[in-house]
Amino acid sequence: MWKMQLHYGFDELKNFDFMAVIPIILPFIAVGIFLVLLALIDLYRYRKTRESVLMWTVIILFVNTLGPILYFVIGRKDSERL
Amino acid sequence: MNKFIVLLKKEFVQMLRDLKVIWLPIVFIFLGITQPIVTYYLPSILGALGGGQGITIDPSMTAQKGGEVLAATLGSQFDQLGFMILVISMMGIIQTDKANGMLAFILTRPVTVISYIAGKIVSNYLIAAFSVTIGYFVSYLYVNYLFTDVSFSHMITALLFYLVWVLFIVSFTTMISTIFNSQGIIALISIVFLIGCRIIVGLSPVIDFVNSASMSKHAMEVLISGSVNSKAIDNALVTLFWIVLILFVINYWIANKKVNHE
Numbered sequence: 567m568w569k570m571q572l573h574y575g576f577d578e579l580k581n582f583d584f585m586a587v588i589p590i591i592l593p594f595i596a597v598g599i600f601l602v603l604l605a606l607i608d609l610y611r612y613r614k615t616r617e618s619v620l621m622w623t624v625i626i627l628f629v630n631t632l633g634p635i636l637y638f639v640i641g642r643k644d645s646e647r648l
Numbered sequence: 649m650n651k652f653i654v655l656l657k658k659e660f661v662q663m664l665r666d667l668k669v670i671w672l673p674i675v676f677i678f679l680g681i682t683q684p685i686v687t688y689y690l691p692s693i694l695g696a697l698g699g700g701q702g703i704t705i706d707p708s709m710t711a712q713k714g715g716e717v718l719a720a721t722l723g724s725q726f727d728q729l730g731f732m733i734l735v736i737s738m739m740g741i742i743q744t745d746k747a748n749g750m751l752a753f754i755l756t757r758p759v760t761v762i763s764y765i766a767g768k769i770v771s772n773y774l775i776a777a778f779s780v781t782i783g784y785f786v787s788y789l790y791v792n793y794l795f796t797d798v799s800f801s802h803m804i805t806a807l808l809f810y811l812v813w814v815l816f817i818v819s820f821t822t823m824i825s826t827i828f829n830s831q832g833i834i835a836l837i838s839i840v841f842l843i844g845c846r847i848i849v850g851l852s853p854v855i856d857f858v859n860s861a862s863m864s865k866h867a868m869e870v871l872i873s874g875s876v877n878s879k880a881i882d883n884a885l886v887t888l889f890w891i892v893l894i895l896f897v898i899n900y901w902i903a904n905k906k907v908n909h910e
Contacts, residue, residue: 587689590794594681601674608667631678638671639736 602626605634608642616641651759655767663775672737672775676783679730683721684790687712714795715802719868721787722810726780727846727864732839734814735821738772739834742825742898751902761902765822765895773818777811784810802870809867812884816860817842819894826898860887 605626613619622641626633663669745751754764788803821838828834845861856862857879866880 590688590790591685594678594685597674597678597681601671601678604667604671604674631675635671635675635733635736638667642666 598631601631601634605637609637612642649763652763652767655754655759655764656771659767659771663771668737668775672733673779673782675733676726676730676779677786678783679725680721680783680785680787681790683725684717684787684794687717687720688794712795713872714791714798715871715874717795718787718791718798718803718806719871721784721791722806722864722871723868726783726810728843730780730783731817731842731846734776734817735838735842736835738776738818738821739825739831739838741768741772741822743829743831743834746826746829755902761899762895765898765902769819769822769895772822773815776814776818780811780814781807798871799874802874805876806867806870809863809870809880809884812887813860813863813867816863816887816891819891823894823898826901857882858886859883860890863887 606623609616609619609622609626616622622637625641626637629636660669742751745754751764755761784803784807788798791798820842821834824834824838824841828837842861845859846864848855849859849861849865850856856865860883862883863880866877866883869875869877
């Protein structure tokens with residue numbers, strides 16, 4: 567079963583010309599990572615005053631694109647009341 | 649006028665503190681890049697990962713024109729995720745001031761309600777327009793690189809049309825934020841109403857005429873067909889009329905102390 571999936575997934579990827587793709591996709595990935603890093607750094611700086619640091623870390627890391635945004639909009643506001 | 653500048657500055661300091669100046673443009677750059685890249689690589693991604701033995705991919709998909717892809721950036725990135733993010737980032741625009749008593753405090757000062765509202769809307773519109781413009785330009789660069797060239801004048805015209813719609817989004821969210829007290833309800837009402845507006849575009853010419861969301865459609869039309877719809881100017885004027893009406897409602901609501909600040 568696993569072999570089947572590998573065949574469909576990764577074997578086919580070898581036909582993919584990665585070197586041609588990287589210069590185009592790199593800015594895309596960089597922007598995404600920058601957003602995540604910005605949120606994480608901010609969370610780390612104010613870790614003392616934030617309510618649920620662990621929850622936000624998980625959300626920022628694993629909820630694609632929307633995680634950091636949710637943190638900036640909702641996650642930062644909670645701290646002001648403290 | 650002087651007070652307006654002071655309130656404007658206060659808003660920008662607040663945004664700087666919220667890091668909104670940094671993350672909102674980045675989000676829109678991200679959205680702007682997504683559409684051209686995904687459109688460009690969709691056939692090869694499907695071919696590589698879809699277990700695509702026996703699937704033929706329509707070659708016309710890769711042969712899209714630049715204008716169509718740029719229009720799709722507006723239509724399917726900015727008009728969906730982008731504008732939800734915009735609304736969510738602005739849902740507290742007046743509601744936070746009501747909640748922490750800032751609004752009541754400001755109104756005890758010799759500040760006119762109009763300059764307060766203007767400061768709010770102008771500052772938020774500037775940051776929203778800046779983000780949308782940056783994201784759009786990045787998308788434009790990518791489209792020109794990966795697809796056919798889009799002429800600069802079409803690009804600017806479409807952007808101007810789109811910014812009118814953004815202005816409507818900002819002022820509508822401000823109005824809802826003035827009237828309601830819970831952030832969740834504000835976000836829900838604004839998003840549902842504005843998405844509703846966006847969906848019913850194109851149903852009937854009469855609705856289109858009074859619907860601000862058709863500005864977004866006009867922007868896409870300019871990019872796809874290269875000609876400006878003659879109704880676009882009328883629509884822009886109607887939108888401006890709506891915005892003035894919204895300003896009156898906000899002004900009335902705040903001036904008559906209908907805001908109950910707990």
